[in-house]
Amino acid sequence: MNTSEAKEYLSRREIPQLFESLLNGLMCSKPEDPVEYLESCLQKVKDLGGCDQVKWDTFVSQEKKTLPPLNGGQARRSFLRNVLPENSNFPYRRYDRLPPIHQFSIESDTDLSETAELIEEYEVFDPARPRPKIILVIGGPGSGKGTQSLKIAERYGFQYISVGELLRKKIHSTSSNRKWSLIAKIITTGELAPQETTITEIKQKLMQIPDEEGIVIDGFPRDVAQALSFEDQICTPDLVVFLACTNQRLKERLLKRAEQQGRPDDNLKATQRRLMNFKQNAAPLVKYFQERGLIVTFDADRDEDEVFYDISVAVDNKLFPNKEAAAGSIDLDPAMMLDTGEFIDTGSDYEDQGDDQLNLPGEDTMGGFLEDLKKCKIIFMIGGPGSGKATQCTKLVEKYGLTHLSTGELVRSALSSETERSRLMRDIMERGGLVPTGIMLALLKEAMAASLGDTKGFLIDGYPREVKQGEEFGRRIGEPHLVICMDCSADTMTNRLLQQSQSSPCGDNSETVSKRLETYYRASIPLIAYYETKTQLHKINAEGTPEEVFLQVCTAMDSIF
Structure with missing residues (x-):
């Protein structure tokens, strides 16, 4: 029986509630013979009809009924009925009554802390004031939670709270305290800090910042x-x-962070344990928030700017619906993508199970786009500057009834508008960066969606420029039916570009041509090799006249039409 099955069994049989009640009875009665006392209690359980008839105070004598339930057990039942669906098959209804074992060794030890103090109820936010917007950022260790949380806080003027930093600072400032010394050991081994302790620290931090418009909480729950x-x-x-990240990428990032920052909880053993905890807990957690309609999932394997762009559009749509939304938001809210390497194997041994994706029930945010796209052909036209791509694209559009999409034109058109996306693109490009793959895919998808039904296919010029872009296009839109590679020597492309520059005052010179070609070759060699393995690539000898080259291109095109 693996961990998930064990938890499900214990929850279904009401075992945590039984243990809670027995422990309350022992603490109140303090019997001389605890074994005999427990035997009598278990007999009473049988007489009552089973574990589901046991309450937190079943074994507490009437004069001692003022004892508060462990972890707020009985008091929380009405809350559970209000929050969770009444479907008896819903597996998370009683998770709050299944606390980690290490909580008893810390929270219930009166030498360390008073449990009643930890679970004391009090208002965190002033009911007379508008409550700040709360964004929780969750994901595996190393998924980029801290980076993205800081970006969100900066963009929207929200307060940033790192739960990990809260605990680390508390440990540092109370290093002589026995309770926090134990918590430090727990965190260093990769386990979760006690639940009520963490909640208390978050509460106290929130009460220190009552006037914030919004708060971003990193790393909780x-x-x-x-x-x-x-x-x-x-x-x-x-x-x-939720930042979804593959198992291998999480491990790589954690080990790199350990080298750079030297955090005590980034040691190899703790890293493995933290990944294991994440693997066991993430799928139920994501499922729970999905049932509440609160969660949005993002592929965090990508460049951090691409991820943040998608997050910013989601925040605009969810929290500021009257604000102008950036175009391309149809890329958001993918079906819940969880790495099977993270969540499927819940055994006790840490093992990398691979990077395949698992789709949980979710919304198909692409609607009928993919279904309509199946009726069209997708052709990539790749080649260096001066290879003659533009000339051949014009001829192909006319002959085959295709829609020509130039990524350069799409970017220029997007930059001419005043949207959140265009401002983000300008910021990135002004810093010398390339347009993120996520934005480029959104531009392509919008252009393709606008022409569906009126075209036989799409001739995409200037994309992809590298293997990563090709992989993302295949995963998020679809694989191309044909990749045409305009094969041309560097000398030929240089001569053509220099001839073209003579008729333009802003044309290329020898130095700029050389740099453009160097950039192209660096990216194109692995890209060509990638599509050769997929048997989609047709190399065209682009040294001849436009008419001679067009005949070769038509031969390749006729193979798919």
Whole structure:
């Protein structure tokens, strides 16, 4: 039986509730013979009809009924009925009554802390004021939560809270405290800090910043129990951002961070344990927030600017619906993508299970786009500057009834508009960066969607420029039916470009031509090799006249029409 099956069994059989009640009875009665006492209690359970009839105070004598339930057990039942669906098959209804074992060793040890103090109920936000918007950012260790949380906070003027930093600072400032010394050991081994301790620290931090318009909380919750406690004791979040990242990428980032920052919880053993905890807890947590309609998922394997662009559009749409939304938002809210290497194997051994994606129930945000696209052909036209791509594209459009999409034209058109996306693109390009793949794909998808039904196919010129772009296009839109590569020597392309420059005052010189060709060859060699393995590539000898080259291109085109 793996961990998930064990948790499900314990929850279904009401075992945590039984243990809670027995422990309350022992603490109140303090029997001389605890074994005999427990035997009598278990007999009473049988007489009552089973574990589901046991309450937190079943074994507490009447004069001691003022004892508060462990972890707020009985008091939380009405909350659970309000928050969770009444479907008996829903597997997360009683997760709050299944606390990690290490909580008993810390939170219930009166030498370390008073449990009643930890679960004390008090208002976090002033009811007379508007509550700040709350964004929770979750994901595996190394998925980029901190980076994206800071970007969100900066863009919207929100306060940023790192739960990990809160705990680390507390540990550092109270290093002589026995309780926090134990918590430090727990975190260093890769385990989760005790739930009520973490919630208390978040509460105290929130009460220190009562006037914020919004708050971004990084790294919380880590499991369903923590999510329930957050909603019970603080509030329901306005948005949950989940950064989905492959197992291998998480490990690479954590090891790199360990080298650069030297954090004590980034050691190899702790890293493996943290990934294991994430693997066990993430799927139920994502499923829970999905049931509440609160979560948006993003592919965090990509460049951080691309990820942030998608997040910013989602935040605009979810929290500021009256604000002008950036075009391309149809890329958001993909079906819940979870790495099977993270979530499927829940055994005790840490093992990389691969990077395949698992789709959980979710919304198909692309609508009928992909279905309509199946009726069209997709052709990539790649080649260096001066190879004659533009000339051949014009001829192909006329002969085959295709729609020509030039990525250069799409970018220029997007930059001419005043949208959130265009401003982000300008910021990136002014810093010398390339237009992120996510934005480029959004531009292409919009242009393709606008022509569906009126074209036989799409002739895409200038994309992809590297293997990563090709992989993303295939995953998010579809694989091309044909890739035409205009094969031309560097000398020929140089001569053509220099001849063209003579008729233009802003034309290329020998130095700029050389740099353009160097950039092209650096990216195109692995790209050509990538499509050769997929048997989609047709190399065209582009040294001849436009008419001679066109005959070769038509031969390649006729193979798919």
